[in-house]
Amino acid sequence: MEHCRVSLKRGNAPGGTAARPPFHLSRGFAPPTGTAGFSARSVPLARLSRRSSRPEIEAHIMAEPLIELRAVTKRFPGMKALDGVDFRIFPEEIVCLAGENGSGKSTLIKIVSGIYDFDEGELLIDGKPVTAFGPRDAIASGIQVIYQDFSLFPSLTVAENLALNRLLSESRTFVDPEHRRRLGAEALARLDVEIDLDATVGRLSTADRQIVAIARALMSDTRLLIMDEPTTALTGREVDRLFAIVREIQAKGIAVLFVSHKMREMLEISERITVFRNGRKVEEGPTAEFNEARITRAMTGHDIGHERHVWAGDDDATPRLSVRGLNVGDSVRNIDLDLHRGEIVGLSGLLGSGRTELAMALFGMEPHDGDIRLDGMPLRLSSVQDAVAAGIAYVPEDRLSEGLFMQQSIARNVIASAIGRATRGPFLDQGRLMQLARDIVSDMRIATPDVDKLAGQLSGGNQQRVVIGRWLLTGPKVLILNGPTVGVDVGSKAEIHRRIRDLAAGTGLAVLMISDDVPELIQNCNRILLMHRGEIIDRLDAASVEEDDIHGRLKGLR
Amino acid sequence: MTALAKLLRRSETAVLAILIVVMIVIGVINPAFWQADNLFNLLRANVVIGIMALSVLTVMISGGIDVSFPAFAVAAMYLTVIAMNAWGYQGVVLPFIGATLIGLVCGLANAVFIHTFRMIPLIVTLGSASVVRGLLLGLVGTSIINIDRMPPSLIAFGSSTVDVGGSKLSLMIFIYLGIAVLMWLFLTRTMAGRGVFAYGDDAESAKRVGFNTRRTVYLVYGLAGALAGFAGLLHASMIWLANPRDFVGYELDVIAAVVLGGASIFGGRGSVFGTILGVFMLTLIKNSLIIMRVDNTWQGVVVGCVIVIATALTAWRDRKALV
Numbered sequence: 001m002e003h004c005r006v007s008l009k010r011g012n013a014p015g016g017t018a019a020r021p022p023f024h025l026s027r028g029f030a031p032p033t034g035t036a037g038f039s040a041r042s043v044p045l046a047r048l049s050r051r052s053s054r055p056e057i058e059a060h061i062m063a064e065p066l067i068e069l070r071a072v073t074k075r076f077p078g079m080k081a082l083d084g085v086d087f088r089i090f091p092e093e094i095v096c097l098a099g100e101n102g103s104g105k106s107t108l109i110k111i112v113s114g115i116y117d118f119d120e121g122e123l124l125i126d127g128k129p130v131t132a133f134g135p136r137d138a139i140a141s142g143i144q145v146i147y148q149d150f151s152l153f154p155s156l157t158v159a160e161n162l163a164l165n166r167l168l169s170e171s172r173t174f175v176d177p178e179h180r181r182r183l184g185a186e187a188l189a190r191l192d193v194e195i196d197l198d199a200t201v202g203r204l205s206t207a208d209r210q211i212v213a214i215a216r217a218l219m220s221d222t223r224l225l226i227m228d229e230p231t232t233a234l235t236g237r238e239v240d241r242l243f244a245i246v247r248e249i250q251a252k253g254i255a256v257l258f259v260s261h262k263m264r265e266m267l268e269i270s271e272r273i274t275v276f277r278n279g280r281k282v283e284e285g286p287t288a289e290f291n292e293a294r295i296t297r298a299m300t301g302h303d304i305g306h307e308r309h310v311w312a313g314d315d316d317a318t319p320r321l322s323v324r325g326l327n328v329g330d331s332v333r334n335i336d337l338d339l340h341r342g343e344i345v346g347l348s349g350l351l352g353s354g355r356t357e358l359a360m361a362l363f364g365m366e367p368h369d370g371d372i373r374l375d376g377m378p379l380r381l382s383s384v385q386d387a388v389a390a391g392i393a394y395v396p397e398d399r400l401s402e403g404l405f406m407q408q409s410i411a412r413n414v415i416a417s418a419i420g421r422a423t424r425g426p427f428l429d430q431g432r433l434m435q436l437a438r439d440i441v442s443d444m445r446i447a448t449p450d451v452d453k454l455a456g457q458l459s460g461g462n463q464q465r466v467v468i469g470r471w472l473l474t475g476p477k478v479l480i481l482n483g484p485t486v487g488v489d490v491g492s493k494a495e496i497h498r499r500i501r502d503l504a505a506g507t508g509l510a511v512l513m514i515s516d517d518v519p520e521l522i523q524n525c526n527r528i529l530l531m532h533r534g535e536i537i538d539r540l541d542a543a544s545v546e547e548d549d550i551h552g553r554l555k556g557l558r
Numbered sequence: 559m560t561a562l563a564k565l566l567r568r569s570e571t572a573v574l575a576i577l578i579v580v581m582i583v584i585g586v587i588n589p590a591f592w593q594a595d596n597l598f599n600l601l602r603a604n605v606v607i608g609i610m611a612l613s614v615l616t617v618m619i620s621g622g623i624d625v626s627f628p629a630f631a632v633a634a635m636y637l638t639v640i641a642m643n644a645w646g647y648q649g650v651v652l653p654f655i656g657a658t659l660i661g662l663v664c665g666l667a668n669a670v671f672i673h674t675f676r677m678i679p680l681i682v683t684l685g686s687a688s689v690v691r692g693l694l695l696g697l698v699g700t701s702i703i704n705i706d707r708m709p710p711s712l713i714a715f716g717s718s719t720v721d722v723g724g725s726k727l728s729l730m731i732f733i734y735l736g737i738a739v740l741m742w743l744f745l746t747r748t749m750a751g752r753g754v755f756a757y758g759d760d761a762e763s764a765k766r767v768g769f770n771t772r773r774t775v776y777l778v779y780g781l782a783g784a785l786a787g788f789a790g791l792l793h794a795s796m797i798w799l800a801n802p803r804d805f806v807g808y809e810l811d812v813i814a815a816v817v818l819g820g821a822s823i824f825g826g827r828g829s830v831f832g833t834i835l836g837v838f839m840l841t842l843i844k845n846s847l848i849i850m851r852v853d854n855t856w857q858g859v860v861v862g863c864v865i866v867i868a869t870a871l872t873a874w875r876d877r878k879a880l881v
Contacts, residue, residue, distance in 0.1 A: 173750075175751075
């Protein structure tokens, strides 16, 4: 009986001393109501009958909500970020918050974690209205947020990163390294993971850093863990490990609020899904009632078609790009690869499979040996300039650090790789530059009033369009996309996909699409290659392969 | 990973190894190097620059930089000596407290600009250094206070020694080491000290975790100023004169020593032990250049090279760590 366990813990919770065991659920709030420790007073009956399809959900719904927002409105100059939103989280449930960028989900997180104040409505913690709710109050109520950047200290050790919160909350003056190490070890043991406590966090993988962040958040008496886009930088296997940890956290009596773009993951992990659009809650219900199409429709307000890429080319024609016996150091071995005109070829594999190195070699950024031909002509790719001159374009994985000049205008970003097209003699032709930039903005449907806006002010999806648009100006023959829609929301993603498919079909561009997102590969590619330990281990026909099959193959790799 | 491997990966180990090699080489070229008198002299030369290096170390760990400490040191030194002469005061403790407080006030002024106005530490400290030096020379005076007018109590204090095997070891070295131990305890064993590391590593995260970052900034720059003021007066009592144009070019030497000791100019990393080694290495190099009769002007070239090479090495190490 799920709710009984909760009520027991709550009933036993002492007042709030340092000796308290780590996972107590109570910290100075109302004593349990009744013997079972929950109250159904504040839950509308209609909701009970409509939503409760599974027994465990029923238990959650009957308990008193941990947090409740009643008709909360938050205004920013010129817009309503949240518009009369009702939202509640019950103890021990996993809730997913879905919505496109700007839909209000980040605003909601910030209100719940005490960073933003709201203009109208009520915020209730354990059924009691609270006012002047700041970050410290949120932490004291057991609410912890794991931000996308994890807020860790890369130069400090794992143990210290873990222990800092606790030491600070106890207002310590002095630090005992042994005590610190013990706190760190406890925190990791609680999640049942092993990470070197003396390693500096900067040396850990992203996945391990995330686990450190989670372990740190659970150091205090956490009752609600909020995770903002937790799977963005993880590979499939790491996502599985994260989910196992999240379930363990739940088993310890902690509620988890997930914010995610990725529908497959939402459906896998959550028990309840809430969808936001334009600051309003548009859908809410048990996960069992949702599928990808329904979430997409709720997020975007319309259906997004799932047309696939059909390639009607000729296998025997001279390939656009032909690679034979390519080696890149130790990371890529003996790769044979053909890309035909109009083909979109997917490339996936675990992190470290050599897929990024392969892409970098084809873009002249990694020393390599082997035979590379473009339209049958041998190529030497010893620098990026060689690759660009040959007509190869590369859109990197991390557009923030590798692809965009955030502090420069869209126009300048777009023209960066094709400055030669906007010059008159040694000088830039401003008029021509602006015209080219405007063409690309309309061609890529970049949502911006003008091309002078800074690239850093655009949304993720629009930034990605700027990067792709820039390469279109160079008239590429081969386009290599590394994680083309990482961190891009659904609507924008579909638009980018459509644009890439149109380009391939219309201009004979050959595309190599590297991605962890299996549905993305299936939808856009005519062939999919899987890499492992530097070699291509599978060549699949996208038309006849199922998503689960690829997931299965990726998970089977070691 | 074994304890030995961890030890080998520490930057202090590398500095120590290089230091030992350099000392052996110098000893071979000039056997007089190993004489106690020479070594004690070398240690004595570590004291003032070492205390200043500890102040800069704290600032650098916090992700900032301080080029104002020579100006603060000279102001604290000169004002204190002038005040002592004006009042005919003969003592040691009070003047040092006074010099430290003058440095503290100057350092806190830096902190106000850096924290309240979110200004870049380099610009703030460049400016405050220029202002303080200018005010000192313009309002207080430009004449050097020579040994004949230096307070005898300071001279006596600065030249106190202890006899070790027939050679005289300056007691000032123990003051330096004492301060170093206190700084080590502060940086590694207090929450405020860990806050300096956290702030230098990621200021935004430090705030989110719950550090009082305002207090950290004031603490770091206040402490840096205080140490500079103290070191300034110590310098005067060790060389028996107070020159209001002293400490020119110390910024470079001290920052070089701290970087040499493995501190990161980007913040978050650095250690007291490494800094002590860095200071020793730098004074050793400069000392050897003098013994080898290398012209004074060329010393700047050497120190500049040391900064660039040491920084390049740490950058290279960091990049390797990321791959």
